[in-house]
Amino acid sequence: MAAEAVTAASLCNFSGSNVGSSTRPPLRCFLLSPSTSLRRHHLHQQRSLTSSFVGAQRLTPSKSTSHFQKRNLSVFAMAATEDSKRGVPLKDYRNIGIMAHIDAGKTTTTERVLFYTGRNYKIGEVHEGTATMDWMEQEQERGITITSAATTTFWNKHRINIIDTPGHVDFTLEVERALRVLDGAICLFDSVAGVEPQSETVWRQADKYGVPRICFVNKMDRLGANFFRTRDMIVTNLGAKPLVLQLPIGAEEVFKGVIDIVRMKAIVWSGEELGAKFSYEDIPSDLQELSEEYRALMFDTIVDLDDEVMEAYLEGVEPDEETVKRLIRKGTIGGSFVPVLCGSAFKNKGVQPLLDAVVDYLPSPLDVPPMVGTDPDHPEIEIERVASDDEPFSGLAFKIMNDPFVGSLTFVRIYAGKLAAGSYVLNSNKGKKERIGRLLEMHANSREDVKVALAGDIVALAGLKDTVTGETLCDPEKPIVLERMDFPDPVIKVAIEPKTKADVDKMANGLIKLAQEDPSFHFSRDEEINQTVIEGMGELHLEIIVDRLKREFKVEANVGAPQVNYRESISRVAEVKYVHKKQSGGQGQFADITVRFEPLEAGSGYEFKSEIKGGAVPREYIPGVVKGLEESMSNGVLAGYPVVDVRAVLTDGSYHDVDSSVLAFQLAARGAFREGVRKAAPKILEPIMRVEVVTPEEHLGDVIGDLNSRRGQINSFGDKPGGLKVVDSLVPLAEMFQYVSTLRGMTKGRASYTMQLAKFDVVPQHIQNQLSAAKEEAVTA
Ligand SMILES: Nc1nc2c(ncn2[C@@H]2O[C@H](COP(=O)(O)OP(=O)(O)OP(=O)(O)O)[C@@H](O)[C@H]2O)c(=O)[nH]1
Helix, strand or coil: CCCCCCCHHHHCCCCCCCCCCCCCCCCCCCCCCCCHHHHHHHHHHHHHHHHHHHHHHCCCCCCHHHHHHHHHHHHHHHHHCCCCCCCCCHHHEEEEEEEECCCCCHHHHHHHHHHHCCCCCCCCCHHHCCCCCCCCHHHHHHCCCCCCCEEEEEECCEEEEEEECCCCHHHHHHHHHHHHHCCEEEEEEECCCECCHHHHHHHHHHHHCCCCEEEEEECCCCCCCCHHHHHHHHHHCCCCCEEECEEEECCHHHCCEEEECCCCEEEEECCCCCCCCEEEECCCHHHHHHHHHHHHHHHHHHHHHCHHHHHHHHCCCCCCHHHHHHHHHHHHHHCCCEEEEECECCCCECHHHHHHHHHHHCCCHHHCCCEEEECCCCCCCEEEECCCCCCCCEEEEEEEEEECCCEEEEEEEEEECEEECCCEEEECCCCEEEECCEEEEECCCCEEEECEEECCCEEEEECCCCCCCCCEEECCCCCCEECCCCCCCCCEEEEEEECCHHHHHHHHHHHHHHHHHCCCCEEEEECCCCEEEEEECCHHHHHHHHHHHHHHHCCCEEECCCEECCEEEECCCEEEEEEEEECCCCCCEEEEEEEEEEECCCCCCEEEEECCCCCCCCHHHHHHHHHHHHHHHCCCCCCCCCECCEEEEEEEEECCCCCCCHHHHHHHHHHHHHHHHHHCCEEEEEEEEEEEEEEEHHHHHHHHHHHHHCCCEEEEEEEECCCEEEEEEEEEHHHCCCHHHHHHHHHCCCCEEEEEEEEEEECCHHHHHHHHHHHHHHHHC
């Protein structure tokens, strides 16, 4: 199977020197970004805004909520009072993720973290395909991490929950999901490749969710490793402010360890095998001056965060280690800067200090703003949940996985309160109760049944029936809907058919399960062409779905050619009067409506509004109009694609005392839609992808020529270390199928690309004609 990106390793066959990048720290004295409190206030507001926006869109749960509340109150209360003694105080929790570009070493680093925290008994190497985090078969075969598995581990009496996040662009939704439930993150970079395109995407996503980060410059042992260049790229490519807390001792094959700028000590590893010992030593004399410069720079940066410390510092008193750590922690959590560390996960150097930094600098659930949700029955009312065991139970389901042993597992981040096995909770999005069968704490290669989970925990629940990703589970007595995630609509689809008739039910069952796990995956039955269609975020995404059908659900399927998810919309306002009349024999049908169709901003979807006055269309018939219009919206007039960004306003109409009915108005609405949309200058829209290609300079001409031939629009060019060029472009998705093979062929496998949805735009007229003709052909066939 073709992966959509070529590995970073294959790009970087240049020899490493520090060309163009100074080891010296940049000039001191720079302005800090907005103060901690300001930023947190902003973040808080941002979360609140999102939640009220989402709340307004959400369907209100049915009345059964309150009935259910009464019935199950006692069960919940009983279960929650069971033994729930907290082993680790909440302030010592770290819920973190590891984010990176593909192949930067996320899986290896996670594996090492699990080894050094003592939970991983037998370590797996990624290249041998046995890494324990990659527990799905095809991940092992492909050597890429697709799903986020949550793993609990312990370091220095701190409980660290790690959520593994995927690096591949087709799985950005997984990254978003993980970011939602994290309190902090490690951002990994390959010290040879520096900041790569996918890291930029993930970095922006982390900005969106206000996730504090520390950076780990990995692979310092590789040929071409360059710590300082990566630090510079954190400034130029990510617009972030790095705070260098470690300097490498050597690089490439003579990489020995790191200098700890906080303690002013060298940390040197005795070997490179798993479990190699390290010792604190004096800083090598050739690095003494540089270390002092970076220490001074660190002081300059952190003292700004505390007036008293600043005053003392200006008078020549350096803050002590405890104060330094406190201020680094404050600045990291407040987003003033990002600590930068380095090492080689593969060669077992730098992992323990990285774990110390997670504990020292990343936030606990108490350090981030309280979770804000809404009242299920009154979405306009906001409710806050402080991270505490004493608050009502509130948790968010962020991942569903099919486990071969336990069945379906729902991963939940508990924001507040306690959750007991055997208790009942409320799924407040659906207004349905769920019984908690088993509560499992997940480790990389083992799972532990626990009786009670507490605020801050990430646990897997077995036995839930109705809950899907993104939904809230809460105390039935104190219902809350936490923010829902926005899931992008799929951009690509393929027809799929089981190879044997006997597999029809099995396939349907598999598709239902997979769609529950992954909200960016949709499937539907197209009765017109008698086919099942699956939709997703990219070719690889759908290939993996088909692969999982085969492996997990034992369904062999034939798959059609991928197709783009086009949309239809209108360009101008048009009003139409439509009369539906049938009055020959028996009961007649009569409905008369006037509807105005108005174009809306991109991304607005579809809206209906009634401006009927004086009962021109009686109230009981309006649902008929709504239904008729809604049905038509899924089938545009040009080529049958869903219609978006349109408001339909019912402005006038008339009815007949005997012959009018809901059905007659429904049929009139369909007619009004057909005529009205035709008058409103309909258009077909296509997904346009932002495509970023990184290529050696000698292939730049070919890459650009090829993008142009794909209707691409080149936005900008840039330089990357090692004579690489970056081309930033917008290309219609329809032109990007199998791009990976073309790019490989054209550049001898030395270029890579990333791609994500940028916008929907109007297709050229000749393509519109082709799509309309194809639709007509399919209907007449
Ligand atoms: N030389 C060197 N190689 C490393 C290091 N860390 C990881 N690698 C190698 O880099 C390759 C990719 O590492 P992974 O850990 O799979 O990277 P990943 O970021 O999890 O990749 P995806 O799962 O595809 O996102 C593997 O062959 C690793 O052995 C390192 O510190 N030094």
